Amino acid sequence: MFVHLLFFQVPLKPGRSLMDWIRLTKSGKDLTGLKGRLIEVTEDELAKHNTKEDCWICIRGFVYNVTPYMEYHPGGEDELMKAAGTDGTDLFDQVHRWVNYESMLKECLVGRMAVKPVAAPKGMVPEKKVLSASVKDLTPSYDWFQTESLITVVIYTKQKDMNAELVIVDCQDKRLRGEVVVGDQSYLVNVDLDNAVQEDMAVNITEKVGKVEIILKKKDNVHWEKLGQPLESHNTFIKRTDRGLFYRKCKLVSKTEVTHDTKLFCLTLPKSTHLRVPAGQHVYLKQIIAGTEVVKPYTPVLPFLPLDFKEPSHHDGGHIYLMIKIYSHGLFTQALDHLQIGDYISVSSPEGNFKKSQVQSLEDLFLLAAGTGFTPMVKLLDFALAQVSSLRRVKLIFFNKTEDDILWRDQLEQLALKDERFEVQFVLSQPTKDWVGKEGKISSSLLSEFVKRSRKDSKVLICICGPTPFTEQGVQYLKDLGYSQEEIHAFTA
Ligand SMILES: Cc1cc2nc3c(=O)[nH]c(=O)nc-3n(C[C@H](O)[C@H](O)[C@H](O)COP(=O)(O)OP(=O)(O)OC[C@H]3O[C@@H](n4cnc5c(N)ncnc54)[C@H](O)[C@@H]3O)c2cc1C
Numbered sequence: 001m002f003v004h005l006l007f008f009q010v011p012l013k014p015g016r017s018l019m020d021w022i023r024l025t026k027s028g029k030d031l032t033g034l035k036g037r038l039i040e041v042t043e044d045e046l047a048k049h050n051t052k053e054d055c056w057i058c059i060r061g062f063v064y065n066v067t068p069y070m071e072y073h074p075g076g077e078d079e080l081m082k083a084a085g086t087d088g089t090d091l092f093d094q095v096h097r098w099v100n101y102e103s104m105l106k107e108c109l110v111g112r113m114a115v116k117p118v119a120a121p122k123g124m125v126p127e128k129k130v131l132s133a134s135v136k137d138l139t140p141s142y143d144w145f146q147t148e149s150l151i152t153v154v155i156y157t158k159q160k161d162m163n164a165e166l167v168i169v170d171c172q173d174k175r176l177r178g179e180v181v182v183g184d185q186s187y188l189v190n191v192d193l194d195n196a197v198q199e200d201m202a203v204n205i206t207e208k209v210g211k212v213e214i215i216l217k218k219k220d221n222v223h224w225e226k227l228g229q230p231l232e233s234h235n236t237f238i239k240r241t242d243r244g245l246f247y248r249k250c251k252l253v254s255k256t257e258v259t260h261d262t263k264l265f266c267l268t269l270p271k272s273t274h275l276r277v278p279a280g281q282h283v284y285l286k287q288i289i290a291g292t293e294v295v296k297p298y299t300p301v302l303p304f305l306p307l308d309f310k311e312p313s314h315h316d317g318g319h320i321y322l323m324i325k326i327y328s329h330g331l332f333t334q335a336l337d338h339l340q341i342g343d344y345i346s347v348s349s350p351e352g353n354f355k356k357s358q359v360q361s362l363e364d365l366f367l368l369a370a371g372t373g374f375t376p377m378v379k380l381l382d383f384a385l386a387q388v389s390s391l392r393r394v395k396l397i398f399f400n401k402t403e404d405d406i407l408w409r410d411q412l413e414q415l416a417l418k419d420e421r422f423e424v425q426f427v428l429s430q431p432t433k434d435w436v437g438k439e440g441k442i443s444s445s446l447l448s449e450f451v452k453r454s455r456k457d458s459k460v461l462i463c464i465c466g467p468t469p470f471t472e473q474g475v476q477y478l479k480d481l482g483y484s485q486e487e488i489h490a491f492t493a
């Protein structure tokens with residue numbers, strides 16, 4: 001099973017899968033014990049429901065009776081109990097803010113909190129936070145202009161190092177949503193436009209002065225009185241992770257086999273979307289399965305591994321490529337595999353805690369991947385080889401069960417032949433007799449053999465991604481070998 005997180009998903013009892021839960025919620029059973037009635041819940045009342053047999057949790061101002069969900073929670077009963085009888089918003093967000101609890105727990109809704117909950121709803125921020133003196137100076141602002149045929153929205157980010165990856169723009173059904181990422185913060189322009197615009201849109205970024213222009217084409221050459229009506233969280237500057245995930249529908253344009261169980265999905269972004277997924281970040285896909293919204297994270301890759309890094313590669317921004325292992329009993333991946341070419345699927349804006357600055361000025365980059373834990377390594381490899389001039393060596397150590405499971409083996413071998421900085425090592429846990437390469441699982445001795453600095457005190461980064469036990473053990477072995485926390489990056493959700 002593939003789990004990126006540094007938590008263990010507990011084995012659930014038979015009959016307690018997500019699908020079983022969805023079935024129970026559709027059964028018409030009274031899951032709150034309130035016969036569908038919604039009530040106002042005081043803090044005192046909430047606190048009374050704090051046992052496994054009677055457990056209420058408040059998330060973003062809404063109270064749920066999670067008692068029936070207890071045995072179905074993939075993180076286990078004890079984890080869920082940490083929030084019993086309290087406002088679990090922060091805890092929930094720390095672990096899995098993408099999980100679509102509103103949809104999954106809609107039959108468990110008890111009601112609203114009577115008093116204002118402590119945690120602010122997503123996207124809303126107490127006034128003083130936005131206006132605090134130190135932040136105010138750096139708060140981006142926006143303005144707009146028009147000609148006969150164009151509307152230009154300008155965002156002044158006040159940042160010197162703006163780039164296309166920090167700007168996410170969507171314009172659908174007259175709704176313009178422009179988000180700019182500034183460090184850990186996000187600035188949002190969100191308006192219902194005064195008049196209709198055409199589908200295609202341009203985004204210009206003047207990197208040095210941090211100016212972002214969104215250029216829209218008017219549908220009719222009329223004079224606009226105003227840009228439009230403000231929508232939720234318009235003109236706010238808040239912590240990036242406090243914004244709800246935003247999804248747009250992308251069309252599946254191709255699906256190709258990578259190995260016996262893994263496929264490369266190519267999705268096209270709408271013409272009116274500007275979005276780039278930076279190296280090391282993931283997106284969330286959302287599908288409605290049996291009437292319930294289900295969300296899972298995936299890490300975009302490139303259509304193939306580039307072989308030549310002399311010219312800066314121009315990856316076309318209009319597509320998102322995902323390399324996905326289809327589990328025979330997997331809920332989400334089975335539904336994905338059943339999508340037809342031309343079907344649509346919701347894709348979120350990117351997130352992730354990897355920063356490209358971790359790779360800047362590196363000399364040695366080691367990538368430890370197991371199975372589909374290879375996916376974040378693809379863009380990372382490309383970025384490091386193409387743009388990090390100090391880089392001397394990149395080494396990928398790729399763990400799989402059998403030879404048939406190795407993703408993009410030919411491409412990796414070709415790249416190793418072509419670029420002397422790159423080296424790849426395959427390690428198999430269940431090889432056939434003919435396998436002449438390395439055999440085994442991740443271990444201290446294997447890592448001490450493969451992970452070596454090219455010179456004493458060289459600047460090194462070791463990235464690791466795979467199932468939880470793989471990642472946890474790997475990190476421990478590396479620490480035991482003397483690598484510091486800053487020299488190790490584990491990919492998690
Ligand atoms: C940040 C991040 C990035 C990711 N990127 C990628 C990526 O690029 N490509 C990719 O393929 N995956 C990726 N994943 C994994 C992905 O999000 C899903 O977890 C994966 O696709 C499985 O989804 P599923 O619903 O089909 O399977 P699930 O229904 O979750 O089942 C997966 C397997 O586990 C078994 N199983 C399910 N529940 C249990 C249980 N309780 N006990 C024992 N066994 C169980 C199932 O039978 C099945 O074999 C990523 C995960 C994270 C956190």
Ligand code: HEM
Nearest residue numbers: 005007009074075079080082083088091092095099101104
């Ligand atoms: C607020 C307290 C909660 C805590 C501390 C908590 C903790 C956890 C942990 C540790 C995991 C395992 C990590 C993983 O493998 O994904 C997990 C998984 C999960 N939890 Fe929770 N949880 C909480 C509340 C909830 C609630 C209210 C829901 C309601 C739907 C929920 C739904 C899920 C789901 C769907 C997963 C599986 C995620 C995936 O792998 O796709 N959790 N949780």
